Amino acid sequence: MFSKKNNTYYICVFFFSLFVLFLYGPTFTIILLSFQGPDGGLTFPLNGISTYWFEELWRGGSVVDIGSAFKRSIILGIIVMILTVVLSVAAGLAFRKKFWGSNVLFFTTVASLIVPSIVLSLGVALQFRLIDDLTKWIGSSLDISWVNDSFQTSLGMYSSGLGAQLTWTLPFGLLIMFAVFNRFDKSYEEAARDLGATPWKTFKEIVLPLIAPSIIGIALFGFTLSYDELARSSQVMGSGNTLPLELRGLTTTVTTPIIYALGTVTTFVSFTVIAISVGFYLFLKRKKGI
Amino acid sequence: MLPYIINNSIFNMPNLFKIKPSVGLLSLPYSLVFIFFFFIPLVLTFVISFWDYNEYSIIPDLILENYRYIFENCFSFENGMCVTFKTYLSTFMFCLITWFFTLIIGFFVAYFLAFYVNSLTWQIALFLLCTIPFWTSNVIRMISWIPLLGRNGLVNDFFLSTGLTSTPQEWLLYSGFSVVLAFVHLYTLFMIVPIFNSMMRIDKSIIEAAYDNGANGFQILWNIIIPLCKPGIVIGSIFVITVVMGDFITIGIMGGQQIPSIGKIIYVEMSYLQLPAAAANAVILLFLTLLIIWIMTKMIDIRKEL
Secondary structure, eight states: OOOTTSHHHHHHHHHHHHHHHHHHHHHHHHHHHTTBOTTOOSSSSOOSBOSHHHHHHHHTOSSOSHHHHHHHHHHHHHHHHHHHHHHHHHHHHHTTSOOTTHHHHHHHHHHHHHSOHHHHHHHHHHHHHHHHHHHHHHHHHTTOHHHHHHOOOSOSIIIIIHHHHHHHHHHHHHHHHHHHHHTOOTHHHHHHHHTTOOHHHHIIIIIHHHHHHHHHHHHHHHHHHHHTOOTTGGGTOTTSOOHHHHHHHHHHHOOSTHHHHHHHHHHHHHHHHHHHHHHHHHHHHHHHTO | OHHHHHHHHHHHHHIIIIIHHHHHHTTHHHHHHHIIIIIHHHHHHHHHTTOEEOSSOEEOOOOOHHHHHHTTTOSOGGGSSOHHHHHHHHHHHHHHHHHHHHHHHHHHHHHIIIIIOOSHHHHHHHHHHHHGGGGSOHHHHHHTTHHHHSTTSHHHHHHHHHTSOSSOOSTTSSSHHHHHHHHHHHHHHHHHHHHHHHHHTSOHHHHHHHHHTTOOHHHHIIIIIHHHTHHHHHHHHHHHHHHHHTOOHHHHHHTTTOSOOHHHHHHHHHHTTOHHHHHHHHHHHHHHHHHHHHHHHTTOOGGGGO
8 A cells, every 4th residue: 555656655755855844954054054255144045155154153253252162062072972882881781680670770761861851950050059058157167277268169060961961862872772682683792601701791791792782872962962962951051052052142142144054064073973973883783784 | 392392401401590580680770870860860859849948059958839839829710820830831832732743643543554655665665754854953853943933034025925914823833833833743753653564453344344244435434444543543642742742842942931931940940950849840740741641551551463
């Protein structure tokens, strides 16, 4: 019934193409507009083609310190990526058998995906505020000079910011691991074990190479979701803003195509990371030969 | 036989006693993240929603003032609906409209991918094509509507040049319309993935059997495919509804900071450091979200779907 010759097929193809256009069209519009000439505005027509707005962005013209926000986002993204891979692969291995609390942990994972981000962000902010108050109180009552003189806040990119982002990336990592192990052929590792391999060796030599392509997938989720994360980080990044936070601020203040240039650059970074991951994934898949 | 059993049990003994507990322990770091950044924060939010506050600090207490304040004047309908209820109603409306469009579009995209694309390679490639935007910046994807929908945008240019309207249409951007458009743009993927997943599990022979017995395309869709996709539809719906329920960023940017939402109330209260008040709002938002999910999960067992 799903033949390619009837009308329904062509309607579906048309509909799907329209959807893809809807998905990508706007993004390509701003990529195009970021090459506006110096006199160009936020909308069409293009007043000449130039890289003026990219140069302006590079010089840091009129825009807040985008360079360091960019750097912060990349570094945080890499840290989140590594932690997401390590923690969710480890948890994924644990979940292959039932363990004490496995059900609770599973539901926590799902709950973390659907809890409103602003609620979580508020919760983490409250927690760190209490930690601050507690630290200051201990500092003053025990007369610890370091705390009294220089302690400001424990809220920051690598404490609360990192944690809040992990509650968003880790569930994706674990769910990918579930999908992997649901389709995992256990006979290979059983063979290794029968031949006397230790659990660690079995993991390193057999399991890891088999799940390697999926780990690339987890890494991709870890990095890109952190790099673009906004809602959960919004209240807990402390003094140093990440790129998405700066970008959101810019939407209300900037009225030149420089914001499109910035958008083009971040989209380019995302696309590059995705392309590298997909390439790496295909490479590992081919190498494995299954 | 006997040597085999002895052999086997000798080799299995260490597995039973040594490996099993240590494998479970591998989930410990993962669990710690959620204890510290999920459980404790949510518990604290609940506790602090009963605290008092002034301009500088939050004061441990056990008062209902924060909740009372939210529903002030809400139960006397003399002056029409109170601000809180209006905000909730507006948020629910966004949920409903977004849910409707993401479901329709997501379902048919998944339907096309699952049933009309025959080669696995193409299926993966097209699926990836739908997924890639999820890995790019949401803010950029919102901003990218400006050149299309703005006062001097492409859509208005088109309207004016074809004579459909005589003045630029203002409702296209920074309006309820653009908010819904952005939600659909950003979150249809949340529908596509689980529905596609459900569709891929449908045994094709069932469909063929129905076809051979004379069922037409619509009957197959309505009586076979949709019922079998129910779990995917429910999961997708949960994602879309919860993400819209708590949203404050999309509504902020695409609504021109003019449209209220529950998430935005919390956000604004936080920026004024009225933390216990924000916490009370968060508790209510969380409660409403959980209520919706609870109703929806009554219909399926999520764990079977992975």
